[in-house]
Amino acid sequence: MGVPTLQDVTNQLQAVSGVEQIDPDVPILTIDDLDSLDLMEWLYSFQEEYPEIPADESLFEEIDETVTLRSIYERVIATVPS
DSSP: OOOOOHHHHHHHHHHHHOOSOOOTTSBGGGSTTOOHHHHHHHHHHHHHHOTTSOOOGGGGTTOOTTOBHHHHHHHHHHTSOO
8 A cells, every 4th residue: 555745645735726836834724726625626636546545524624724734644644554
């Protein structure tokens, strides 16, 4: 099973959102031109590419001004079966 790196996830989100550069340590809500539809599109593409990693819409239930792509990535990777 392949586990994506943080850079893989960042690149994937950039590709689906059209945002040229995403810093994984910047709060998601402050990234210009990134919206909830982009996040859902990224999630669906992630699920297709990594079906063995449990990731669903619950990742975005409690997004506030402190949530970064890195924190989402860490939650996703924590669910990877060993």
